Amino acid sequence: MKKILVVDDNEAILDMLKELLELNGFSVQLLSAGKVVLDTVIREQPDLVLLDVLLGRENGLSICREIKENPCTCNIPVMMMSALDRSLIATELAPDFFLAKPFDIRSLISEIRELAA
Numbered sequence: 001m002k003k004i005l006v007v008d009d010n011e012a013i014l015d016m017l018k019e020l021l022e023l024n025g026f027s028v029q030l031l032s033a034g035k036v037v038l039d040t041v042i043r044e045q046p047d048l049v050l051l052d053v054l055l056g057r058e059n060g061l062s063i064c065r066e067i068k069e070n071p072c073t074c075n076i077p078v079m080m081m082s083a084l085d086r087s088l089i090a091t092e093l094a095p096d097f098f099l100a101k102p103f104d105i106r107s108l109i110s111e112i113r114e115l116a117a
Contacts, residue, residue: 034058047116053082
């Protein structure tokens with residue numbers, strides 16, 4: 001079973017994604033704060049990190065950069081999601097996939113299956 005780490009500061013979105021992903025056969029771990037993401041990714045080694053861009057006081061782009069720069073986590077795919085325009089979040093260490101909110105559930109599951117393969 002593929003393990004997905006979902007990071008979002010919105011509890012309703014976390015709950016919805018957990019239910020949706022579990023119904024589609026994934027093991028899901030949830031985080032609502034960005035401070036512990038890198039430690040969790042190193043410890044848990046998920047098959048994919050689904051990461052919101054805006055995490056209250058945390059910056060999802062910085063967290064993505066930390067994941068991609070760390071030799072222990074750099075090969076773990078990161079899918080970022082946001083209501084912001086993708087061009088506004090272009091970075092040197094970009095996520096493996098960007099998902100615009102609101103998102104189509106079938107597209108989300110399809111992309112997660114492809115990236116977590």
